[in-house]
Amino acid sequence: MESTETPVITIGLNVNHPNFNYSMTELNELVVANHMESIATVVQKLDHPDAGTYFGKGKIEELADLIRSTEADTIVANDELSPSQIRNIEAATKATVMDRTGLILEIFANRAHTKEAQLQVQLAKLRYQLPRLRTSSSQRLDQQSAGGGLANRGAGETQLELNRRTIEHQISHVRHELKELDRSYATQSQRRKENRVKTVALVGYTNAGKSTIMNQLVQRFGANEDKQVFVKDMLFATLDTSVRKLELPGHKQFLLSDTVGFVSELPHQLVEAFKSTLKEAATADLLIQVVDYSDQNQELMMQTTQQTLQEIGVPDLPMITAFNKADRTESRFPDRAGENLIMSALDHASIDELATMITDQLFADYVQKTYLFPFQAGDLVSRFNQEFDVQSTDYQADGTKLTVSLPQEEAARYQKYEIE
Structure with a gap:
């Protein structure tokens, strides 16, 4: 069967970046995630990118060949x-050029399923397109000025401004829709707080195994075992945030969410757009x-995760670090040290x-x-049996004696029934 993947050539510029080789490996993985196949890779080492063509002249000629x-x-x-770099490379090679940001945006556009995720991707794409309108518009201006002089040039400039205003209007519209969704989320979040529902979020580098861990926890502790989330050995296999209700022994309930994975050099448009995700x-x-x-490269991945969490404004929250996929190493597992766990999701x-x-963390x-x-x-006895960890029950002449494990806040509400 013939491959349906689009053949591409990946290129990269090493400006003394210590993690350059890994970033190129990651680029090729992103290419695969976008149903493409890198059939060749061209790299060059320079002190800084060429302002006009990214690569030097000789490398551009090699790329064209x-x-x-x-x-x-x-x-x-x-x-x-930059728009001019894309335009100049395309002119020299007669090929379509996509940069890392455009690639990630395309992957996200293809994978977003919920309305919120689709709106966020749309916002990121519009923000990315806005400064790049000049590329295609300049070409139209050149064509128009060649055939009609200043009158047509003015029309072209008017069209450029019209296109810009159109995109700015679309950005405003999408932001408004996202604010409406944010209001809905805020209501849900407030309801959770009122109901004292605790929440846990899985975070980390894309393809680290978050979805697999979530599925295993859902299978063991979830109310509906069929509510599995999509898993695939691919960068950004899942984008939409999934939330499942779990119940640990002793009626200890919480909500577990599987968030979008991070990647190095995440485009700033996506960092901004996915704050709400x-x-x-x-x-x-x-x-x-x-x-x-x-x-x-796990240390780099952890640094990327911490940096991204800071960029999106996540506060310094309690954290468990799950070193997953230990079954692919020679390490013993499970092996816990403080809040670190060497483990395998399988x-x-x-x-x-x-x-x-x-x-231990959530119900301390x-x-x-x-x-x-x-x-x-x-009715209180019934509620305690349904919601808390009742460890012993003793029916006495003057009532029902319960020994129970429960939140401190709840315990204070029933202080008048407490006995030594």
Whole structure:
């Protein structure tokens, strides 16, 4: 069967970047995630990018020869290029040029399913397109001025301004729609707080295994085992935030969310646009940072995660670090050290240990109390059995004695029934 992937040539400029090789590897993985295939890679080492063509003149000629001798008609650059750089490379090579930002935006556009995610991607694309209107508009201006002089040039300039105003209007409209969704989210969030529902958010580098961990936790502790989230060994396999309700032993309930994964050099348009997608992380009671323990670049991935969390305004929240995919290494697992866990999402013992760590962090405010409820307060006994961890029940002559583990805030509400 013939491959349906589009052949492309990936290019990158090494300006003494310590992680250049990894960024190129990641670019090729992003290309695969966009149903493309890199059939050749061209790199150059310079002190700084050429302002007009990104690469030096000789490399541009080499790139043009490569395009002519292969079936590729698309070039994907590892950096965000200026409109003039894109225009000049396309003129020299007769190929379509896509930069790293445009590539990620295209992946996101193809993967967004919820209305919120689609609006966020649309906003990011519009913000990306706005300063690049000059590229295509300049071409129209050249064509118009060649045939009609100053009158047509003026018409072209008017069209450019019209296009700019159109995009600015679209940006304003999308922002308004996102604000409406934010208001709806704020209502839901307030309801959760009123109901004292705790929340946990999975964060981390894309393809670190967040969705697999979520599925395993849902399978073990979820109300509906069929509510699995999509998993694929690919960058940005999932974009839409998924939220599931879990219940650990002792009626300890919480909401678990699987957020969009991070990537190095995430386009600033997406950082801004996806602040609302990542609000599940910003408002969580606990974060679980998932790290690919089998990847030699795990330190860089953790730095990227911390940097992105800071950029989107996530406060300094309690965090568990789950070093996942230990089954691909020689390490022993599960192995806990403080709030760090070496684990495998496919290992039941690892999931149990992670659940224990979640319990320790999320329900640290739980206290053990003993209450004596008179028989006429039978509704409270029923509620305690349904919502809290009742450890013992003793029916006495003057009422029902319960020893129970419950939140400190709840315990204070029933202080009048408390006994030693």
